[in-house]
Amino acid sequence: MTLTNKEIKAEVMEELFLHSGESGQASFQKQMTEMIAILSRTFQDATAPYIGKQPKMVQDEIASLIKFPNETQNFTELLQEIAEPILKNSLQVSHEKSIAHLHCPPLIPAIAAEIVISSFNQSLDSWDQSTAATYLEQEMIKWLTKKFGYTANSDGTFTSGGTQSNYTGLLLARDEFCYRKWGRDVKLDGLPSQFHKLRILCSEDAHFTVQKTAAQLGLGVNAVITVKVDEYHRMSPMHLKKQLIDLKEKDLLPFALVGTCGTTDFGSIDPLVELATIAKEEELWFHVDAAYGGALILSESYNWKLEGIKAADSITVDFHKLFYQPISCGAFLVKNSQSFRFLNHHADYLNPIEDDGEGIPNLVNKSIVTTRRFDAFKLFLSLKTVGIRLFSEMIDATFYLAQETANYLSHQPNIKVENKNPELNTVIFRFEPQTSTGDVCKLNRKIQQEMLYESKAAIAKTSVNGRTYLKFTMLNPRTKMKHIYEIVEEIQTLGWKWREHT
Structure with a gap:
């Protein structure tokens, strides 16, 4: 035939x-x-x-x-x-010498979960597209909000990461303020005429997405007022108060305060307890960007550093950093579930109003995006497989490694360490030869590039007070001091090789 x-x-x-x-x-x-x-x-x-x-x-x-x-x-x-x-x-992010960015090695159960997620190809916007996935995400959100100290009235949604989560937090903050102060529903009527007076406060070292969000919200980058940091790169409550007084004298309207729990470079944690108190006194929406430091909820030795976070009106946390999940995987948590009303739009084909009356959960009601992957499954499967105790030990191991690395670098010739007592697991330093006529900033940039192009290691570069530094970001619990010794030896070799040619 x-x-x-x-x-x-x-x-x-x-x-x-x-x-x-x-x-x-x-x-x-x-x-x-x-x-x-x-x-x-x-x-x-x-x-x-x-x-x-x-x-x-x-x-x-x-x-x-x-x-x-x-x-x-x-x-x-x-x-x-x-x-x-x-x-x-x-790039082999799982390699022990891949210590450049907040870019973690993914757990094998999380990789396996990706196959399930892609195979079913569900979208978490409506219940009839995701069924069981909808309920698992909701339960994971309940677990997360409880871990962060929120009450049963809280809620949240999985996101693509810190950028989306920070955007959502400041969007809700803006709309809540406009409704409370002027009775203005921005979702329906747009921004009020006084919108040009709105201001957001964050530290000098806060993530750039605060400025990016302000621009996207129609407020402009100049609506972000930065607050000075102390010697440990934490927001200064004293300067925050001065900024608030100055804004009031100028007849401007601060509506949101962003605290950072884990800055990108130094891993610094703002004084959350003090900031929460100020936010409450000044009636500011308190958003905590814990994209990096949020993993401390699983740490037995360092979870005390999150004190004060439960007072936040909203929280950003990423799982594709210290939770060892494949990109992308994050969450946005909110203290009061009613805050999501500013995002809720109904479409007859997707999330009709009748579904609300029948108790059918359509998670698009809580998200700024429509189509969304079942990323909660990755975290669920990882926690089930690995267990909380081993998760804690893995996270803590990276903190111990960072401290040991900082100690080691502090005793190396021609190395200047910027943070000798790392808050989390990043170490900032530079090769600074005493006998050199070249440009030290260009030299350190050259070292970072040559380490990658000569297949020695993946390390990062950054800028501190206008000067180029090198950075180790040690998320991999498999990285040991022997790997650090080898990397530092290569940095010294390259530093001397290129010191007069830059």
Whole structure:
């Protein structure tokens, strides 16, 4: 019997999707097996965080791939085609010497969870698209709010990360203030004429998304008033009070205070208890950006550093940092669930009002986005597999490593350490030779680049008071002092090599 072209195409399509049929099952298992095998080989062969190629070379190799066939391509052959330009050219964030950014090694159960999330391809906007996933996210939100000290009246939603969470917090803060002060429903009527007077306060070292959010909310970057930090890069309550007095004298309207629990560079934690008190006295919405430091809720040794966070009106927490989840995975938590009313819009095809009356939860009511992945499952599966105690030990191990690293660097010649007592697990330092006629900032930038291009390590660079520094961000609990010793030795070698050429 000869198959027609239409029948052949139908048979091929049966192999392209995961379904209950035999062909779909067999194709899924075969391709997953092959993908796992090539990934395992890629990780097994990796001797450094990065293969060392310059950006232009990688760009050219990727560009050569963008040729799409008219007919189907053999999956096994395709994997061989992408092995070098994509897989081998990728940064190995799980490598012990990958200590550049807030970029964590993902847990294996979380990677496995990604397969489930992608296979079902549910969207968390409406219940009839996500069913069980809706309830699991709600239960995970309940667990999180309780861990952060919130009451049963609180709520939250999973987000793509800190940017989305910080945006949501300040959006709710703006709309709540406009409604309370002027009876203005911004969602319905837009911003009031006095909107140009609105101000947000945060520290000088707060995340740039505060300014970015102000711009997107129509307030402008200049609506963000920065507060000075102390020698440990924590917001100064005294200067905050001075800024508030100054704003009132200028007839301006501060409506939100952003406290940071874990600044990007120094991991500094603002004095949350004092800030909460000031926010309450001044009737400010208190938002805490704990994208980085929020993992302290799982730490047995350091969770005391979160004291005061339960007074926040809203909280940002990321799980693709110290919770070891694949990107992206974060959450936005709010003290009063009624605050979400400023986001709620109804669409007849998606979240009709009748669903509310019947108790059907459509999570789009709590989110600034519509389509949303089932990211809560990754965190759920990880916590179930690893357990709270081991999670705590892994997180604490990175804090211990940071302190030991800072101590070690402090005793190295030609090394200046900026934070000798790390708040979390970042260490800021620079190679500063006493006998050099070159530009030390350019020298440290060169060291950071050459470490990557020579496949030695992935470390970061940053700026402190206008000067270039190097940064270790030690999220990986598998990184040990022996790796730090080797990295520092390479930094010293490169520093002396390039000291007169920059």
